Amino acid sequence: MAFISKLKQGFGSTFSFFADCWAEMKKVKWPARKELISYTIVVVSTVIFVTVYFAILDLGISELLKIAFE
Incomplete structure (x- = not known):
């Protein structure tokens, strides 16, 4: 037992x-539809910006390494 x-x-x-x-x-307090849409746009645009930034940075470093080791 x-x-x-x-x-x-x-x-x-x-x-x-x-x-x-x-x-x-x-x-x-849940956000209203308008607030939710604006927050979503901010998040998606920030993610896109950071992705592009790191892609360009990665390509730049790759090119520098190719030049340095060839």
Whole structure:
């Protein structure tokens, strides 16, 4: 019986955890559609910028290494 008691205790704390998570999620102020679109545009443009920057940097370093070791 001690095992079943421990098992109930373990699942009780798991259910309690998810109940607490749900209560916290209700407190979150979710962005409006317009805000979400603008945030998405900022993130995507930043990712594109950083990708292009590192691609150019990589190509430059590759060319320098080709010149140096040929």
